[in-house]
Amino acid sequence: MARHSFIQMSKLPNVKGRISYITSHARQENLYATYRTADNEFGSNLARESQQEFKRSGTEGKCIEARELIIALPEVYTRYEPQEVLEDFTEEFHRRYGVECVSALHHNKRKTNYHIHLIFSERKLLPEPDIKRATRSVFYDETGKRVRTKKEITGEDGQIRKGCTVIKKGEVYESHLFTVKDDKFKNEPFLREVKEIYTDLINRHISDPEQQLKVFDKNSVYLPTKKIGKNNPKAAEIEADNTARQEWNRTADMALLSGISEAKILEVKQTEIHEKASQSIMSKGWLPNLFRGIVAKAKDFLQSLIREKDMPPKPTLDIDMAEFCHMRSLMIKAHEGAKEIRHLQDDILPKLRAQLADTKGIFKGKERKTITEQIQQTEKKISVKLDKLPDILKEDGYPDVQAFMRTFREMESVVEQYNRDLAEWERQVSRKPTATAKAQYRPPEKQSVLKHLREIQERNKQKPPQRQRKKSFDRDSR
Structure with a gap:
């Protein structure tokens, strides 16, 4: 099966602390590069404004100040210039979504996981600060709630109660450096979009199609596997x-x-x-x-x-269309591989297990051992063949068996329709064999069908690698 990209998003209740952690050489053993799209005060300003808005909203729970993406990179990326890689990935996000970012490029302790941490704001930075000045005195109680009069925050001694605030006329009572949060960053479609964007970007610099990644489709017939992090107790x-x-x-x-x-x-x-x-x-x-x-x-x-289910009949190459003939040849290869596996699973293995069950007695230990070894070897052979089955199709650009079968069935339907149209044309012409009739009933165009078949193939195959941009990390290291 195709390798899937790993891109994870998490919420940050302490953006300033998290930025400090991922960008600190003292706290990161394998830190290769850091990058910011805003100044060093970005984290502090974002945290302060997020907390202020959270307090005013009266919402319970933790204030989410920012979000973080963790983007796993294939090991081939270690050959590229780290700073160039990090800037490329960070600016891609910055350009698309218009929010400020802080990022870092790391290896884990054992150097088995090369990855980017990308912290981003859910708020856009305003071109100019939005400053609000009081046109008259403004009063806030201990909870930060605005009240109408000074009397409401004055104690019995005539003094302003502790924790209450008075903003005098002309003073700044509220300022904003950022817009309000954009809710799209909370939604599943956003994360799906980001996974597609970064998987495409990763693949742009991997020339070998077999090494390229794909985004896991949760609606596919397959189950996703989980990534095992360092020192994971589970x-x-x-x-x-x-x-x-x-x-x-x-x-x-x-x-x-x-x-x-x-x-x-x-x-x-x-x-x-x-x-x-x-x-x-x-x-x-x-x-x-x-x-x-x-x-x-x-x-x-x-x-x-x-x-x-009986194995479907072996496909035959009886149609003179190059694209479909090629698909049929792949189908034959995959079909033969599946037939071998089923023979081992349904015939050989049950016979060996039945033979082992019938081999009893204290004098047949050696025979039992031989049969047990044969069973283990057969099981191993089945496992190897199952693992190699998708490789037959990957060589031609199909990420997995499901994508190939979907393509094959779709192309098969197109070809069958063409054959029906061709048969109908031949029937019409045979009824009226005159030159006028032949001109009137034109045969279906094979070229348009061929074009359609190519479109189906390209849509379901892995995306071909794009032309690499001329940056230092696009070239193999010497």
Whole structure:
């Protein structure tokens, strides 16, 4: 399967402290570059104004002063100039959204995770400060709430109560350096858009299509795997969880190539995984072992559907269209690979297990050991073949089996329609064989069909790498 990009967003209740942490050489062992689109007072001013507005709103909970993106970079990026990389990624965000940013480029302690921290404001910086002066005296009580008269904040001794504030006429009572928060930064479409933007930007500097990343589609037949951070106490648990998810994903590939529709696989994923996991969480809370069990049962259910489904007939190259012929040849390769796997799963492995079960007695230990080794080797062979199955299609630019099958079915439909149109034309011409009739009933244009097939292919393949910009980090290091 294709590698997915990792871009995560989090809320920051202490933007000034967070900026200090990510940009400090004393606190970061592997800090390569820092960058700001605003001056050094940006963090302090943003925090102060956010807290003031939060206090005035009377909202409970923590004040979110800013947000942070963590963008994981492939290791190939270590060959490029760090400052250039960081500026390129930060300015991309700054240009698109018009808000100020502070960023840093790091490696983790073991140098296995090269990544960018990008802190951004949800408010735009005003061209000029918006300063409000009192046209008359203004009074605030201890809670910061504005009151009408001085008497409301005066104690029995005639003095202003502690914590109350008086703004005299002509003095500044409110000033703004930023606009109000833009709610779009809270929404899921924004994060999805950012993931698309930065995945495209990352891929722009990766010439090998097999190494390029894609954004995970939560509506696909696959389950996402989780990233394991450094010193994560749940590393073993996450790794086991990822293994269960990968087993489901490989089974989904087999289901697609066995002729089970994408809609059916999605239905199984929804009912057997998502709905059962939701019910489990509601009744028992989040239990990792239970979730893995749910995924394993869903995988077994999908495998039972595969066993019940006869392998579709081998595709034949009987249509004189280059694009579709090429797709058919890929389909044949993938089809043969799936057929080999199913033979091992449905024929060889069950026979070996039955043979092991029948091999009993104290004098047959050596024979049992031989059969057990054969079972292990067969299971390993199946696992290797399942992992390599998507590679047949990746070489041609398809990110996964689902994208390839979707393309193939769409192209197949176009070609079938062309053949129907061609047959109808031949029927019409055979009825009226005169030159006038042949001119009247023109055959369907093959070139327009070929163009349509190419468009379908390009739409579903990985995006080709764009021309690299002439910056120092675009060139391989010497």
